[in-house]
Amino acid sequence: MEAHYDALVIGGGVIGASTAYQLSKMGYKVAILEKNQIGCEASGAAAGILGAQAEIDEEGPLLELAIRSRALFPNLVAELKEKTNIDVELIQKGLLKVATTEAEANVLQDKAERHRRWDSDVRWLSPDAASEAEPLLTPDTYGAISIPKDGQLMPAKLTHALAHGALYHQAAIYENCHVHHFIYDNKKVVGVRTSAGNFYSDQVMVSAGAWTKELVAAIHPKHLFPIKGECISLTTNQPSIQKTIFLDEGFYIVPKAGGRVVIGATKRAHDYTKHVSAEAIEFLISKAISLVPSLANASFEKAWAGLRPQTVDGWPYLGQHPELDNVYLACGHYRNGILLSAITGKIMAEQMMGEHPKHSFFTAFRLQREMEGTY
Amino acid sequence: MEAHYDALVIGGGVIGASTAYQLSKMGYKVAILEKNQIGCEASGAAAGILGAQAEIDEEGPLLELAIRSRALFPNLVAELKEKTNIDVELIQKGLLKVATTEAEANVLQDKAERHRRWDSDVRWLSPDAASEAEPLLTPDTYGAISIPKDGQLMPAKLTHALAHGALYHQAAIYENCHVHHFIYDNKKVVGVRTSAGNFYSDQVMVSAGAWTKELVAAIHPKHLFPIKGECISLTTNQPSIQKTIFLDEGFYIVPKAGGRVVIGATKRAHDYTKHVSAEAIEFLISKAISLVPSLANASFEKAWAGLRPQTVDGWPYLGQHPELDNVYLACGHYRNGILLSAITGKIMAEQMMGEHPKHSFFTAFRLQREMEGTY
Amino acid sequence: MEAHYDALVIGGGVIGASTAYQLSKMGYKVAILEKNQIGCEASGAAAGILGAQAEIDEEGPLLELAIRSRALFPNLVAELKEKTNIDVELIQKGLLKVATTEAEANVLQDKAERHRRWDSDVRWLSPDAASEAEPLLTPDTYGAISIPKDGQLMPAKLTHALAHGALYHQAAIYENCHVHHFIYDNKKVVGVRTSAGNFYSDQVMVSAGAWTKELVAAIHPKHLFPIKGECISLTTNQPSIQKTIFLDEGFYIVPKAGGRVVIGATKRAHDYTKHVSAEAIEFLISKAISLVPSLANASFEKAWAGLRPQTVDGWPYLGQHPELDNVYLACGHYRNGILLSAITGKIMAEQMMGEHPKHSFFTAFRLQREMEGTY
Amino acid sequence: MEAHYDALVIGGGVIGASTAYQLSKMGYKVAILEKNQIGCEASGAAAGILGAQAEIDEEGPLLELAIRSRALFPNLVAELKEKTNIDVELIQKGLLKVATTEAEANVLQDKAERHRRWDSDVRWLSPDAASEAEPLLTPDTYGAISIPKDGQLMPAKLTHALAHGALYHQAAIYENCHVHHFIYDNKKVVGVRTSAGNFYSDQVMVSAGAWTKELVAAIHPKHLFPIKGECISLTTNQPSIQKTIFLDEGFYIVPKAGGRVVIGATKRAHDYTKHVSAEAIEFLISKAISLVPSLANASFEKAWAGLRPQTVDGWPYLGQHPELDNVYLACGHYRNGILLSAITGKIMAEQMMGEHPKHSFFTAFRLQREMEGTY
Structure with missing residues (x-):
């Protein structure tokens, strides 16, 4: 041909x-x-x-x-x-970048300040305000940056x-x-x-x-290589979180349509396999439950990995x-x-x-x- | 509880x-x-x-x-x-009820007349007009009723x-x-x-x-019983049909988002199983290709059956x-x-x-x- | 009919x-x-x-x-x-019932004694002997009963x-x-x-x-009810365990053909659902890794649940x-x-x-x- | 590394x-x-x-x-x-190479003669003898070569x-x-x-x-290229064929353990895709039913394709x-x-x-x- x-x-x-x-x-x-x-x-x-x-x-x-x-x-x-006719399920309900320690809270408050210079909608939320913004978030945070414009899709x-x-x-x-x-x-x-x-x-x-x-x-x-990221998804017929929960280290819980949440991701540089390791799943679930305790009872759906291309x-x-x-x-x-x-x-x-x-x-x-x- | x-x-x-x-x-x-x-x-x-x-x-x-x-x-x-956030993929591009014999054409023309009494958008299409309305439809039809208001969804x-x-x-x-x-x-x-x-x-x-x-x-x-219907879906990365193709006997080809078509359905009364028989698949594919020849090269995706509840x-x-x-x-x-x-x-x-x-x-x-x- | x-x-x-x-x-x-x-x-x-x-x-x-x-x-x-022509993969390589605390070791040693009355092949293994019997078992056990006749299959x-x-x-x-x-x-x-x-x-x-x-x-x-058990399987292309690992509480790791291990099971009485909860998976993986550390890197395969019928x-x-x-x-x-x-x-x-x-x-x-x- | x-x-x-x-x-x-x-x-x-x-x-x-x-x-x-512990399900029940026309019967009888020179177990079966050897084979054949030593596995x-x-x-x-x-x-x-x-x-x-x-x-x-072969499998809880059915053109029906039959295969040279086309499935089912009519009611299981490497x-x-x-x-x-x-x-x-x-x-x-x- x-x-x-x-x-x-x-x-x-x-x-x-x-x-x-x-x-x-x-x-x-x-x-x-x-x-x-x-x-x-x-x-x-x-x-x-x-x-x-x-x-x-x-x-x-x-x-x-x-x-x-x-x-x-x-x-x-x-x-x-x-x-x-394909709907990509764009959801624009914002994102909370959560502090899980006092040290993180200090770092994130600085970042919130910086972001406010170009986006006045960004706000620093106290632990109570964070819980109010997303009631299913654990009350035991040290606050969160609210970023209303960061949406998500499929x-x-x-x-x-x-x-x-x-x-x-x-x-x-x-x-x-x-x-x-x-x-x-x-x-x-x-x-x-x-x-x-x-x-x-x-x-x-x-x-x-x-x-x-x-x-x-x-x-x-050596200047372009994969960083493998392992993810899982859970589903629930109970009310679920509305906002994306994000940690500075790159961990996230993303609420999708129909009661699904996607939880990710690990970072394994130079790994070309698509295996999802047992310990990765344990890590993702354990971290997710510590942030959103009701996820403990959510149903496991599946696990997968992606090879994200990184440059030097x-x-x-x-x-x-x-x-x-x-x-x-x-x-x-x-x-x-x-x-x-x-x-x-x-x-x-x-x-x-x-x-x-x-x-x-x-x-x-x-x-x-x-x-x-x-x- | x-x-x-x-x-x-x-x-x-x-x-x-x-x-x-x-x-x-x-x-x-x-x-x-x-x-x-x-x-x-x-x-x-x-x-x-x-x-x-x-x-x-x-x-x-x-x-x-x-x-x-x-x-x-x-x-x-x-x-x-x-x-x-769930999109049900409602598509409102109409439906062609196709005649595959002259006898069917006579029956369908009568039906078109009747439908026009309460819906003036219904039209009888000559074989050429049917081909123009849906270019991937075989030219060898005996015409079709165009029903623009019958949509479809997932x-x-x-x-x-x-x-x-x-x-x-x-x-x-x-x-x-x-x-x-x-x-x-x-x-x-x-x-x-x-x-x-x-x-x-x-x-x-x-x-x-x-x-x-x-x-x-x-x-x-005995007054409420299942009529099993077997279906298949095909996918294609080629241009696909835009309108639902329907035969009076209850056979249909339904174009979904992303190049998928759903083809159905058989009718097996009183059968509670969800098995899809080999002959049902042969029937569905053969009929679909006779109506839309380009489907011969579409990729098989899956087969399934549903038990539709019928009354006496x-x-x-x-x-x-x-x-x-x-x-x-x-x-x-x-x-x-x-x-x-x-x-x-x-x-x-x-x-x-x-x-x-x-x-x-x-x-x-x-x-x-x-x-x-x-x- | x-x-x-x-x-x-x-x-x-x-x-x-x-x-x-x-x-x-x-x-x-x-x-x-x-x-x-x-x-x-x-x-x-x-x-x-x-x-x-x-x-x-x-x-x-x-x-x-x-x-x-x-x-x-x-x-x-x-x-x-x-x-x-169906092979059910019967494996007769025995089972180790492991003690993870000193108290458990005492209980299990008694049980070993009792079992030896009717099966002289049963033996109590010291922590070192247990490690020798199954080299991938953590060395940090308190010993194990070796039951050579308990096999397993698919x-x-x-x-x-x-x-x-x-x-x-x-x-x-x-x-x-x-x-x-x-x-x-x-x-x-x-x-x-x-x-x-x-x-x-x-x-x-x-x-x-x-x-x-x-x-x-x-x-x-109320006298016959399900006790749901949630399980997972992992696979590995590395050498894997040879013997079934069993805890008195009903937890087990079962080595199958082709590098697969099955890990189970939780116990949820009166639960008719087949959902596998996030916390169940975390529990199973965490327990399995504590017993067989090399499983941390094994690949997650799938999760499932069964409703085991229990009587009063x-x-x-x-x-x-x-x-x-x-x-x-x-x-x-x-x-x-x-x-x-x-x-x-x-x-x-x-x-x-x-x-x-x-x-x-x-x-x-x-x-x-x-x-x-x-x- | x-x-x-x-x-x-x-x-x-x-x-x-x-x-x-x-x-x-x-x-x-x-x-x-x-x-x-x-x-x-x-x-x-x-x-x-x-x-x-x-x-x-x-x-x-x-x-x-x-x-x-x-x-x-x-x-x-x-x-x-x-x-x-992996059983590959070797089945050694022989193969029938079936003639579907008189011309084929002539060709196959010659081949049977040739094979008998080095394997005296090869026999030419009349249509009746073929039906007796495999009762589910259509009686409408023109005979078959029986090759008892050609087994099969997974x-x-x-x-x-x-x-x-x-x-x-x-x-x-x-x-x-x-x-x-x-x-x-x-x-x-x-x-x-x-x-x-x-x-x-x-x-x-x-x-x-x-x-x-x-x-x-x-x-x-150009001297090493794939010839794509498309296959399907059916399953049945009814008695199934015991012998592999084979046509000279390369079509086959292979009985596996547990009531499964594998049917193949098309031949598409230079095609690197793994798509299974609608027409391939229609062809495989229609040919299989013509040889073994009871397969019409068998349940469709799945379809797949393999790229078989061919040399010039x-x-x-x-x-x-x-x-x-x-x-x-x-x-x-x-x-x-x-x-x-x-x-x-x-x-x-x-x-x-x-x-x-x-x-x-x-x-x-x-x-x-x-x-x-x-x-």
Whole structure:
């Protein structure tokens, strides 16, 4: 098989699907080449917190990217629902970042101060106020930051809605498609050779998560690696929590539709397996019950793991390949892939199609820093 | 355990969940007693067609019930989404009832005429017009009735949304709760004895589908029985059909969100098993491909069966028990349980709470006809 | 449908399947009537320990029953493999009953003494000897009883092998068959009315676990009830334990084929749900890791619950119904259903077919004690 | 991570597991490096027919390999059961290769003649004799070859038993381990770089099925490719067939333990997806019912697909890499991977460890023919 496209997107996770959606919506003929199934890796394993403020405490390009991306979701979700009938279950009831010790409370109060500079809705809640905000939270906290704008959604549904949104705009989806290598014409990338045949295009984006480095030699193998996160879900027919509960260390309890809560996540660097260890489950349940005691009686539903792609400096690689003109990269979003997917897809699509960059801060994420060792 | 409620609903299918939702929304304290899991029987196995006109061709109480019920869904779906975050994927793109022979075309044209008397949007489509309305339909039809108002949704999600909507209004849900028998106080039913203890209430509704007769002696065992329906689903990453395809014999292809189609259903009376036979799958696939040839390449997803409760005259039993003042029945909806759930829940809740009946046609569904043998 | 059989077995758990197997092997025409699927309740949820000595410490009829039953398994397993090709994975590598405190060690040493009277292979192991016997056991024990004859097997496979063994001998299996009530002819039970029609036979056995009382009025509802047990399984590609690890409180870790271990079980009386609670999983994992530390890294596989039928005095009901000549009961085996299935099936079949009772101790299990309140 | 082994086996399918088992049994320290899970590709998707004679009609090296391999199974299965407790459900009740037209009958009678030269147990059965041999076979055949020695087993269980047999002999198993490339020391392969770190060894075998060519440049990409096979399974509680039913075109119905039958397989070359198409299921069911009419009522269980690695001349590549001294290949077994696994593992292990080749015919399978284009 041979086929020509305006753009190829390698990797059908949320980043690839978002970019393909934007490209096809702009009228370009796009193919998504996915080695397994759409959304089968980190994108489908995430908890879906749109934690722009929960996850990022420092002002700078990453926070700007995150806050802009978060703001895109209400409209994006509505247009995907319209086009694909898929509802991604966006819930905007806010997040509590809880202090479990006095020391943590001091740290979090400082963070709350900082956040209030750019978002006056952020508030520090006393232990009593935290209990009032979320009655099922243990009364034994040391207070919490209330971040009302950090919503959440169902990541696997978002990924499928983006891919089917691309389909709606005439994109093609190839699953179980193994990309072997680039096809060059006189040092210029003109396509890819795959298990499903050759695909030709002048624009190729690689958004293959932790596997991106297998295709892109410019990334040092040690500079992009998975951090495995293990999660579980519980269900209940009792009243459940309404707000996302979040700890600074990266632990969270996320209330989904229909009485489900998602609890995560461990962090195991360089582990490519999807096993969920016995001790991980014990840790997640024990921590969840200490924060929301009524979860002790909730029903166990399932356990899973995702391999979140991390870079050496913690920032994603976004933008044009430093040496190959027609190759673009978008990978390394670590825990923020879902949150950042909305803006990443939009900016990448614009860049690939030669639109003048509107977002100067975006250059901070270029792969050049990898080449130059400037982090 | 002993507990007192304003009303008990026995059976957590779509009818029970809908009634419990309406009762709890009216402010009553309700418990749903479900022998297995919410929505685990016919409600979760349905295809979810809101086929008021596709399923019913005769004017009369059943058609009136169906058309009124269909009209309630847009608002109901929106309020459930608001309260539970569950989207039931209501799709309102219409239905084509297709003629596959000239004889069928004659019959369907007559039916189209009749429907047009009360719905001027119904139209008869020539074979070419049918192909234009749904390009993936085989061109080899003998025409089709276009019924634009018959929508569809995800039945399991509707059932869960109704049950969680009841939960939102402080109802209690007891799963794996076996109801052994009524508790009488001086010939008056005052509660039920169950595997989870005794529940007391002056109002008891039984909406246990084909199992209702095990509890309600007034129903002759042969007058309420399951008609097993076997279904399959396929998925595709190719463009898929947009409209529900329906044959007069009760065969259908229903396009769901995300490239899924549901294909059903066989009819096996008196079969309580949930097995899906090899020949049923062969029949469903072969028929589906003959109508929509591109489905040949769609991916098989799964097969399942539901036991749809049928009555001897084909109409549901709705209303007060003829001999037990405090006992109400709502069962026997056969293929129309999802469609009729919206209005059934509303009217049953009103009746149970003594509201003056607004819908005189509703008396046609009383169990008295069973007692009197007047059908 | 109407059908005549030599014997009807109501309940397709391990007890019913074993009796049906023995009856059909003796040449009788048997039908198994099962409300859901063969082995879908407690029989399929058990861990499969043949713990004649691990579970029972007192001499008497129950121990005699258990030891005789355990001795039947090697031949039974071989003949089922021959007839059905199903291997039930019988493993006879013994069991360690571990002391985790000094007080427990004292109790267990006494028990070891007692057991040695009738089984000289039983030995008390010092902490060092226990570690040597099972190197993956934590060295921090207070010793253990070694019971080399208590083997284990896969309970769901045993149940299916027995049912298919009955099939091999021309028995009939009806799944999803709801038995409504007995059919009497002049006060004599002559059959049962079911959702699949009427079945006639002069011999009816009820082996429906915790649901037996729904059919047999002679059993007081409070005298036969489920004790829910929650279990999990882990898998590993590392070397695993070889011996079953058992605590006197009823906790166990059972090594299965292919690197799987089954860990159980909680005890929740009167709970008919199959939910597995978050706290149960935390408890099971935490206890398992404290005994076998290397399990911390094993992969979580799944969680499940079974409703084990318990009687008020802890002994099963076995034998003829005290008032209905043709009705037999075999239920209430609690945690010992798998272990006792071999002998129960054999003796029940003999009794039903009028063979002279060979086992006088068997009368201890008659339902009369229920009627007479003599426990 | 860095580790040294006596031998590395890349690919944890049945061929890799068998070789690792034999190597570790010989006392060598072995690691299996598997990109997903043990047995997750073609090995786990096969039907498990040991069809030495059913599949191969020409005398020559392939038939010799197949017949020798088939003869190894009874002992292999017994030793794996002993070491791992895994029973692979070897059934040796023979196979009927059925003629469905007169023309086929003529072809098959010739084949039967040929087979009888080296196996006098092979017989040609008239239609009546075929019906007698397998009473559930349709009487409307044109006769059948009876091949009593072609048995069958459960392929996923065999693969796991081999891997756990290797574990028993101290081998290590790495799942989710992506092998990136060989590590060379002065043109000699000394190990592999993987996602789980570097592994060093002087002996490396690649048995990665259709993916082998991604690692071994000497194989032309077009000379090793998948032929997707789609299968389904049915179950029944009725008496089922005893013998494997086989058609010359490669269609089969295989009776497994416990009333299960496996039906396969389609053939789709160059298709890397695991989708099972609607038309494939229709084809398999319709063909199966035409041969064994009672299967019409059997219950559908599941559908799956496997990617069987095929070579350009239809023979596997077995032996040393023509240019890299320390690299061995075993791949391309197409439909015969399970059958050939026993002998392949044995001979490959012997070759890798420098044992003098005992089987001169084995040289026919060398990769040299690929290099030299001598097929």
